[in-house]
Amino acid sequence: MSSPGKEIIHLDNLRKTYVMGSEEVHALDGVDLSILQGEYVAIMGPSGSGKSTLMNLIGCLDTPTSGGYVLNGNQVGDLSEDELAYIRNREIGFVFQTFNLLPRLTALKNVELPLIYSGIGVSEREERARESLDLVELADRVDHRPNELSGGQRQRVAIARALVTRPTILLADEPTGNLDSTTSMDIMKLLNQLNKNGNTIILVTHEKDIARHAKRAVVIRDGKIISDGSTDTLGEETSAIASTESTSYSHSEDPS
Amino acid sequence: MSILEAIRIAIGSILSNKLRSFLTLLGTIISISSIVAVISVINGLNIYVEESISNLGKGVFVISKFGVIHNRDDLFAAIRRNKNLRLQDGLAIKKACDLVDEVGVEIHASAKAKRENLSIEGVDVGGITESILDIEPFEIDAGRNFTRSEIVGRSYAVFLGNDVREALFPDTDPIGKKITVGQRRFLVVGAAKKRGSVFGMSRDNYVKIPITTFQKIYGTWGSVNISCRKAPGVPIDEAMDQARVVLRSRHHLKYKDEDDFGIVTSDGLNDLWKNLTAAIFSIATFVVGISLVVSGIVIMNIMLVAVIERTREIGVRKAVGATNRDITRQFLVESVILSCLGGFLGLLLAAALSVIIQNVSPLPARFPLWAPPMAFFICTTIGIFFGLNPARKASRLDPIEALRAE
Numbered sequence: 303m304s305s306p307g308k309e310i311i312h313l314d315n316l317r318k319t320y321v322m323g324s325e326e327v328h329a330l331d332g333v334d335l336s337i338l339q340g341e342y343v344a345i346m347g348p349s350g351s352g353k354s355t356l357m358n359l360i361g362c363l364d365t366p367t368s369g370g371y372v373l374n375g376n377q378v379g380d381l382s383e384d385e386l387a388y389i390r391n392r393e394i395g396f397v398f399q400t401f402n403l404l405p406r407l408t409a410l411k412n413v414e415l416p417l418i419y420s421g422i423g424v425s426e427r428e429e430r431a432r433e434s435l436d437l438v439e440l441a442d443r444v445d446h447r448p449n450e451l452s453g454g455q456r457q458r459v460a461i462a463r464a465l466v467t468r469p470t471i472l473l474a475d476e477p478t479g480n481l482d483s484t485t486s487m488d489i490m491k492l493l494n495q496l497n498k499n500g501n502t503i504i505l506v507t508h509e510k511d512i513a514r515h516a517k518r519a520v521v522i523r524d525g526k527i528i529s530d531g532s533t534d535t536l537g538e539e540t541s542a543i544a545s546t547e548s549t550s551y552s553h554s555e556d557p558s
Numbered sequence: 559m560s561i562l563e564a565i566r567i568a569i570g571s572i573l574s575n576k577l578r579s580f581l582t583l584l585g586t587i588i589s590i591s592s593i594v595a596v597i598s599v600i601n602g603l604n605i606y607v608e609e610s611i612s613n614l615g616k617g618v619f620v621i622s623k624f625g626v627i628h629n630r631d632d633l634f635a636a637i638r639r640n641k642n643l644r645l646q647d648g649l650a651i652k653k654a655c656d657l658v659d660e661v662g663v664e665i666h667a668s669a670k671a672k673r674e675n676l677s678i679e680g681v682d683v684g685g686i687t688e689s690i691l692d693i694e695p696f697e698i699d700a701g702r703n704f705t706r707s708e709i710v711g712r713s714y715a716v717f718l719g720n721d722v723r724e725a726l727f728p729d730t731d732p733i734g735k736k737i738t739v740g741q742r743r744f745l746v747v748g749a750a751k752k753r754g755s756v757f758g759m760s761r762d763n764y765v766k767i768p769i770t771t772f773q774k775i776y777g778t779w780g781s782v783n784i785s786c787r788k789a790p791g792v793p794i795d796e797a798m799d800q801a802r803v804v805l806r807s808r809h810h811l812k813y814k815d816e817d818d819f820g821i822v823t824s825d826g827l828n829d830l831w832k833n834l835t836a837a838i839f840s841i842a843t844f845v846v847g848i849s850l851v852v853s854g855i856v857i858m859n860i861m862l863v864a865v866i867e868r869t870r871e872i873g874v875r876k877a878v879g880a881t882n883r884d885i886t887r888q889f890l891v892e893s894v895i896l897s898c899l900g901g902f903l904g905l906l907l908a909a910a911l912s913v914i915i916q917n918v919s920p921l922p923a924r925f926p927l928w929a930p931p932m933a934f935f936i937c938t939t940i941g942i943f944f945g946l947n948p949a950r951k952a953s954r955l956d957p958i959e960a961l962r963a964e
């Protein structure tokens with residue numbers, strides 16, 4: 303593991319603009335952000351503020367309209383598609399807001415998926431996938447398909463899949479959005495443990511209780527960072543934002 | 559990702575949509591099975607022709623009154639011009655031609671054969687010299703060939719084809735017994751092995767008798783066929799020329815006159831036949847080729863639909879680290895498996911068809927051993943060719959766009 307404190311993610315005036323007919327939507331409107339190795343960052347903000355867009359860019363799934371992104375010292379814009387695939391496979395674990403599980407595959411096979419592309423053999427793959435599902439306490443649901451699982455269980459499968467490659471950076475888009483408070487706490491304990499082990503974690507959440515597990519909170523609104531600081535200072539200004547959102551608003555997830 | 563992994567994924571997606579996969583396969587199954595069935599029949603016909611129509615051995619040619627007639631004009635000219643061939647012509651060739659090793663003479667009639675209350679109709683009666691059994695050849699199953707003295711002595715000895723033997727001696731040994739052929743009584747000296755049937759016609763419904771005996775009964779006016787076997791190491795054309803010269807001089811032909819007889823070789827017959835089957839084969843190949851292209855297009859279409867349907871899956875795979883090559887490979891392997899599976903089922907169907915054709919119709923069919931590798935090769939090619947475009951479409955999808963797809 304490289305020395306803690308090294309800058310691992312650097313965003314420089316990052317913009318993502320969607321053109322809808324004559325209208326331009328600035329999902330990200332000039333984001334500057336620097337995240338150090340081993341940091342634990344919560345990203346907060348109202349619905350539609352650009353959190354998922356930011357996560358997709360950091361996760362090398364999407365490309366910015368303009369601006370720079372340096373990951374581990376590499377300009378992401380200069381990387382080839384194969385190099386990006388490699389990074390998505392080995393460096394980054396991504397928990398999607400909408401899970402993105404494959405409906406035809408069992409929980410176990412879904413979790414194994416990234417390892418197929420790491421070239422890991424069948425038996426080791428299965429073993430690691432089981433371990434990972436064990437971590438999220440789904441050992442008894444390995445043979446269920448996503449549509450045979452509850453929303454929270456699907457979310458945990460998605461987390462297990464993100465962890466199975468032992469990524470250095472974990473990106474989690476509302477990983478506890480569908481979980482009751484007890485399970486949420488278990489998941490947060492897991493993330494805390496991962497962070498203690500040196501993993502960089504970025505998580506999107508609406509809940510201050512969840513955000514408090516992180517050491518740093520970045521708040522965005524309308525594609526701009528409006529506050530960035532220690533979670534201890536998560537005070538009135540952010541609670542105002544949070545209160546405009548129902549913390550239990552439901553997502554219209556696809557079962558996949 | 560290894561190719562094995564790609565195969566595993568592809569089989570998973572083929573099995574997850576069995577009905578559609580089967581419908582996709584149908585085109586390939588039908589085209590492969592029809593081409594292989596056609597090949598089996600042609601192959602069967604070729605083998606059959608080689609073994610039987612021209613059941614002349616290698617290096618044998620037959621001089622007959624008409625030879626191979628190609629058309630009506632040929633036939634009329636030959637009828638006007640050609641003379642009957644005689645036993646003495648054969649003997650003269652044997653005496654004069656050193657390039658001809660062995661000469662046999664044969665003449666045919668048809669008669670009824672009887673023994674006690676058993677009988678068989680339409681028996682082909684061949685009057686032969688003893689060397690015919692060698693030259694043609696007929697394999698002896700019981701007893702013996704005629705002796706020289708039986709031929710010269712016009713004896714009433716008979717050699718039985720298998721049908722006649724089975725009809726007249728259902729459960730007794732025929733050797734040494736007497737049968738009636740036409741109006742005369744003959745002593746059975748030998749019997750042949752079964753030769754089987756062709757186009758539904760038995761090739762075992764015959765008896766052979768000495769040619770001298772034949773001519774005593776039926777007269778000497780009929781034209782004989784003269785079978786000649788060339789000497790070892792001599793080109794067949796030279797042996798044929800030598801025999802021609804002898805016959806032409808016996809028939810007092812002038813230099814410019816055409817032959818007044820015909821010569822048939824197994825090679826000649828085979829060439830004629832091969833030309834015919836090659837024509838059938840190329841037409842069949844063309845038709846099946848078109849249907850293969852059509853089934854390739856069906857596969858391509860299905861794969862394109864699959865790519866659209868599975869856009870989200872592709873997005874997920876890319877998000878967790880699949881490279882463009884991994885995705886291309888997955889879809890390419892899927893289309894190759896689809897077309898090869900179709901080819902495999904097509905081969906099974908064709909094998910079944912050729913058994914049915916063999917048993918139910920008079921056509922012989924023989925499933926050729928090179929059909930499976932050929933089908934496999936064709937199907938792989940089709941799978942790759944028609945799978946490439948959908949596979950590349952899939953691999954080029956943008957991960958985030960693909961994840962957003964419905």
Ligand SMILES: Nc1ncnc2c1ncn2[C@@H]1O[C@H](COP(=O)(O)OP(=O)(O)OP(=O)(O)O)[C@@H](O)[C@H]1O
Nearest residue numbers: 320327328329348349350351352353354355356399
């Ligand atoms: N593909 C797209 N095309 C057009 N506009 C888009 C697209 N994706 C996102 N947007 C817009 O960009 C903005 C930011 O979206 P984003 O998904 O990042 O929000 P979010 O902060 O994750 O919201 P939530 O908390 O509801 O998940 C929204 O206004 C959204 O409408």
Ligand SMILES: [Mg+2]
Nearest residue numbers: 353354399475
């Ligand atoms: Mg979001």
